[in-house]
Amino acid sequence: MADKAFASQGDLEEKTITFEALADGLYAYTAEGDPNSGIIVGDDSVMVVDTQATPVMAQGVIDRIRSVTDKPIDYVVLSHYHAVRVLGASAYGAKHIIASRDTHDLIVERGQQDYESEVGRFPRLFQSVETVPGLTWPNLIFEKSLTLHLGKREVQILQLGRGHTKGDTVVWLPKEKVLFAGDLVEFGATPYTGDAYLKEWPETLARLCALQPEKLVPGRGAALKTAQEVEEGIAGTQAFLTEMYQSVAQGVADGKPLKDIYSETFTRLEPTFGSWVIFEHCMPFDVSRAYDEASGVDDPRIWTAERDIEMWRSLERD
Template sequence: MSKNFASHADLEEKAVSFDRLSDNAYAYTAEGDPNTGIVIGDDAVMVIDTQATPVMAQDVIRRIREVTDKPIRHVVLSHYHAVRVLGASGYAPEQIIASEDTRDLIVERGEADMASEIGRFPRLFRAVESVPGLTWPTITFRGTMTMWLGSLEVQLLQLGRGHSKGDTVVWLPQQKILFSGDLVEYGATPYCGDAYFTHWPATLDAIAALKPEKLVPGRGAALTTPEQVEEGLRGTRAFTSELFELVKQGVAAGKDLRTIYKDTYAGLKPKFGHWVIFDHCMPFNVTRAYDEATQYPDPRIWTAERDLEMWRQLEG
């Protein structure tokens, strides 16, 4: 293969930031690695996305303990991807909450996804042997779920499909702070291997309609002004929409997947090529966009074997 498979060449540890957004909200970010959100209520803590392993979760817990000694009772999964959920056991939460769609995806493809992601991103699964198995939600919801952490209202919302079928955002309406999961990225390439390109723009519209003043994206720095939030939404929309349009043009012209990949890569590289994990994401993104533009309205399951076959076809 002409390139190292996926992120096997990505070995550099990233510097962690722990940013205070309000008295109740913090963002754990690491230069484009997966983010974790923290909400501190009157008597308990909620963690939004968990890091990839229980050992990696310990650094999040250490940061939390610098600002509160309240128990970590709630873990929320923004979606099902292993890099987001496999660290959940490290928090020993009383509740693990996810959308019903996310649970359905774990049932359908959780094992395959776990093997696939660990193979793609070895650095992001530090001490992978500490993972006890799949993370299963103990509470599921459909559409909307409201929780009260004492006097703090926390809304779990399914605003639409985009990054996955089960996408959930966490919204603090009293403070206008939103945790978007991978529906929004900032300076980081959206991973679209399980995406719904046709739905994603409307879901971003629904996020914008909430008028968040601060937003924690799935990857990238926390957005702490309305202007930064708009920039994050605009960038995510531009990348996903322009990619899908280029792929659809290639399909309409009767081009094969490899040619469409090369054309799409060349078309997006000047504008987005400096974003984190651009080279890693593009083969998966174009393959999914090609599927959606042709015969697969729902994403096919990625396996470790399918990953390698796709990578050889497009990058070999």
């Protein structure tokens, strides 16, 4: 594992974008394991769930929206605070940028550090980063749940529990049984857990399952279009989280150093999950957070660009 390119700096190949209808007026914008966006077309306006990383990247979403409707994009929902999800928001000209209270607080606490960190990790996803006007600030902040009606269409914006971050938000269409899950669920893509609450994430997934979604847009990976696919996507995410955390926690209990735990956990998970998108990118961050949580560090430490590089060098170099 020596001399591995840092994070996704070696991933420069453009991905094929898919824009597909899940139900009347509900769409998934996906790109071979890159961050997804969701689109909800109401009677008079449009809602976008997650914005892409820059205004230039967001234009790809806007172009697809304009291929199906000319209604104004009045709402943007932030599933969480990570830069790769939110910094394209200015492109939409939305009246309302919606986030949970916990997501707002994370932007205050660590939004700038996350911005600087993620630009270094994902150069391809931050095309024309100079067009980002600054941090994205929500102007409609909710506690636990918010229900909106886009005309006759009911949209529930829910904070079901901590997992990928403490502010995770999903968007649920109860009539259509379509769920936009953010990074709480991945499909064929490795969960990033550097800012996670690993012991709580499975409980949050259980609450998500209780909604009984029949279609689901994960944070990364293809849209899941049957109840069976939804079940498989959630189960796969759960399996990765459980096996990764158990491996790390056992190493901590045995008094092993982080570097040894990382090597053992990587070797254990690679046969099952190594083909998933960004596996090698995520694993050092994932194991580092799991090590902290298993060691009693309840809240994730802030990732800075400097901490990123220091961690990577300590784990990936022989």
